């Protein structure tokens with residue numbers, strides 16, 4: 282698959298009057314065309330800084346960012362500007378122009394690129410239809426709900442036909458139902474228009490919902506990258522385990538001896554079953570052994586899980602897995 286974003290050894294240091302912050306250190310990332318790539322990490326991990334480096338809103342102190350093979354640092358100003366128009370961005374707080382109507386907000390980037398007013402308005406109307414807000418064309422942002430504002434921001438971001446859409450905590454100010462609908466819209470846009478999407482978030486549920494790939498960033502460094510399924514089912518690093526199992530995947534909390542063997546057959550590899558189970562049951566499960574193979578996008582294999590001591594939660598987990606048509610076998614004396 283074609284690489285669209287390549288980040289090589291990127292570092293970013295902020296030098297202040299009294300202190301120096303190394304926000305990013307030696308980041309390497311490769312994002313392919315058409316992927317929905319999640320970048321997740323705790324507050325202060327460096328997510329926003331990284332995403333801002335992808336469109337040179339922030340210039341990296343070291344390393345290179347390449348968009349479609351072009352090193353952004355080497356581009357003359359006008360070409361950098363052109364490349365930037367292909368990288369749109371949406372934000373947590375929408376950043377709409379409050380004095381302009383919804384339609385005029387969407388026209389704004391088109392006017393900047395010199396499009397005629399009439400053409401801009403007709404394109405803006407098309408975009409409003411895509412995001413399902415045609416009836417709000419004449420409304421002002423203050424008259425919209427959070428989800429509607431984000432839809433306008435998405436329409437505005439798409440106005441210049443970008444190849445990449447960067448989303449910086451785009452659903453963090455929204456309730457769970459609205460979040461789901463915005464994520465569904467993003468997925469639809471990704472599928473219909475082939476736009477590569479990079480999602481910055483601190484919420485695992487967002488990654489789980491729509492991302493194909495994920496990078497975990499921790500203290501300015503990249504802890505782990507992989508497909509969502511890989512990282513969710515077999516997190517390798519403490520940072521990844523902390524996010525996947527919410528409370529650290531701490532072995533001390535796993536005193537329960539109850540182990541089960543799950544056999545995967547013909548199960549979609551894109552549904553991170555274990556991670557979903559952990560999220561649903563709000564308790565960690567320890568993966569003692571995982572032997573899965575991806576055959577044509579379908580996972581086959583087995584996994585041995587140690588369940589929590591709490592009988593009710595353990596039952597709930599077994600029930601969850603059985604409901605998903607997985608073969609579950611209880612192991613009385615498993616020694617990992």
Ligand SMILES: Nc1ncnc2c1ncn2[C@@H]1O[C@H](COP(=O)(O)OP(=O)(O)OP(=O)(O)O)[C@@H](O)[C@H]1O
Pocket residue numbers: 295296297302303304322323324325326327328329330331483
């Ligand atoms: N312009 C700046 N000047 C100085 N320090 C900065 C600047 N921007 C970010 N930082 C610092 O860099 C580190 C990473 O910040 P960043 O905003 O990228 O993290 P984040 O993972 O996006 O966090 P959050 O989820 O809380 O927004 C923090 O320690 C932050 O204080």
